[in-house]
Amino acid sequence: MQRIFELCNRDRLTCTEQVAVFRFSGPRMVLSTGANCGGLRDDLSSVFNYCDCGTAGICQPMEGDNLREHQRTVARSLGLDPDHTTGLNTAVNLDNMVVVTKNWGHLKVSAAVSGGADVNALCAGDPAFLDEKDGVPYSVQSGTINIFLVTDQTLAPGAMAELVVTATEAKTAVLRDLMQGSSVSQELATGTGTDGIVIICGIGGESVLLNAGKHFKFGELTALAVREAVMEALFRQTGLCAQEQHSVSNRLRRFGITADTLWDSCASQIPGEHAAFAQAMEKLDKDSFLISAVSLYVHLEDQRRAGMLTEMEARDWASHLLEEIRRHCRCGFLLIEGASLMENLKRCLCQIILANLREQKRCYPDEARI
Numbered sequence: 001m002q003r004i005f006e007l008c009n010r011d012r013l014t015c016t017e018q019v020a021v022f023r024f025s026g027p028r029m030v031l032s033t034g035a036n037c038g039g040l041r042d043d044l045s046s047v048f049n050y051c052d053c054g055t056a057g058i059c060q061p062m063e064g065d066n067l068r069e070h071q072r073t074v075a076r077s078l079g080l081d082p083d084h085t086t087g088l089n090t091a092v093n094l095d096n097m098v099v100v101t102k103n104w105g106h107l108k109v110s111a112a113v114s115g116g117a118d119v120n121a122l123c124a125g126d127p128a129f130l131d132e133k134d135g136v137p138y139s140v141q142s143g144t145i146n147i148f149l150v151t152d153q154t155l156a157p158g159a160m161a162e163l164v165v166t167a168t169e170a171k172t173a174v175l176r177d178l179m180q181g182s183s184v185s186q187e188l189a190t191g192t193g194t195d196g197i198v199i200i201c202g203i204g205g206e207s208v209l210l211n212a213g214k215h216f217k218f219g220e221l222t223a224l225a226v227r228e229a230v231m232e233a234l235f236r237q238t239g240l241c242a243q244e245q246h247s248v249s250n251r252l253r254r255f256g257i258t259a260d261t262l263w264d265s266c267a268s269q270i271p272g273e274h275a276a277f278a279q280a281m282e283k284l285d286k287d288s289f290l291i292s293a294v295s296l297y298v299h300l301e302d303q304r305r306a307g308m309l310t311e312m313e314a315r316d317w318a319s320h321l322l323e324e325i326r327r328h329c330r331c332g333f334l335l336i337e338g339a340s341l342m343e344n345l346k347r348c349l350c351q352i353i354l355a356n357l358r359e360q361k362r363c364y365p366d367e368a369r370i
Contacts, residue, residue, distance in 0.1 A: 002014065003015045005112075007022075007101075007150045008150060008152055009108075010152070013099065015094055015097055017093050018094065019049065019078060023046050024045055024200075029154070029201050030200050032198040035066070035071050036068045036071035036087065037084070037085060037086040042203060044084050044085060045081065047085065047087055048080065049088050049097065049114060049146055050087055051091065051093060051094050052089050052090070071086075088148075088198065089194075092146075097233065098113050098232045100113075102224050105217075107153065107221055108152060111150075111167075113230050113232075113233045114144070114145070114237070115146070117145065118240065120194060121182055121183050121191075123189055124190045126187065127185070144192050144194040145192055145195045147226060147230070148198045149198070152202050154201060154203060156209065160201065160212070162212045162219075163219070166222050167197060167226045170223040170230070171230050172191060173223075175191065179250075179251065182254055186305070246291055247285050247291065248285045248349075259285075262349060263277055265346065265350045269354055276357055280353045280356045284349070284352065297345055300317055301342060329355070333351035334347075
């Protein structure tokens with residue numbers, strides 16, 4: 001599908017499932033994290049966002065020995081001058097790219113965002129596994145949040161850099177609101193491992209904005225546009241939203257507690273009953289009381305890990321929550337003294353599922369599971 005947007009500075013954005021191209025209608029100052037023509041430039045004529053996925057959504061190999069060569073090849077394939085074009089790459093289908101514009105008085109800013117955070121979400125400071133070597137290609141997991149900010153205002157170079165901070169904080173706020181976990185640690189994600197940003201603004205205006213932080217109206221507009229666009233883009237690409245996160249398993253995935261790991265712990269006690277286990281797990285996963293209790297329990301663990309609660313404080317309140325879960329589910333369970341908070345929660349969930357299956361078998365030995 002082809003979509004065409006006229007942006008707040010009269011530039012045109014043409015977007016298909018494969019590529020989004022920003023064509024400038026006049027001179028522009030650009031700050032980009034792109035490998036090709038990145039940094040601060042005043043000699044560019046276009047910017048792109050390119051989906052590297054081909055048939056059936058499978059990511060294709062880079063065309064070149066490194067990302068810069070790949071982006072130059074992409075620019076040429078799009079009929080753009082690689083010496084005057086910067087761009088970002090993604091695995092997101094760009095039919096799901098979102099454009100949001102905010103206005104206040106004479107201030108206008110558009111945020112164009114593509115996003116996916118289902119497999120590549122990371123927290124800054126997570127263990128990294130790549131070491132860049134010039135000329136040697138490297139693979140990266142799919143999932144990227146690319147942000148393009150467009151305004152007709154003239155921004156000082158420092159204000160453009162400050163806008164990167166403002167937009168990044170807005171993106172992170174969305175991920176924290178959605179409780180998106182890191183894919184490699186127990187932390188909440190602050191972004192993905194391949195996020196990029198491009199800022200496009202005017203040149204030579206009579207008035208130059210020197211500030212784009214959170215105290216200033218332009219920073220507020222930018223943050224609001226980014227938050228709305230990121231939230232919608234993530235929903236369109238992967239379905240990530242508050243309703244999807246209203247789930248026991250989604251709240252616990254970053255701790256390695258999933259339907260698969262719970263089955264691994266239960267399988268020896270209910271051999272051959274995976275279908276019954278899956279049915280019980282589905283009911284447990286959407287139990288509103290249990291979701292609320294697990295959410296509070298997880299917050300205790302986050303606070304304990306960050307040093308905001310002592311081990312004893314966290315364990316005291318974890319015990320209260322486990323007791324409330326026991327009352328709600330009307331079944332007993334044995335915990336392991338000295339086990340970690342998350343190990344005891346996992347054990348609790350396993351015993352709830354096993355109790356459910358055993359009670360069903362006792363009450364309805366000859367009937368299909370309810």
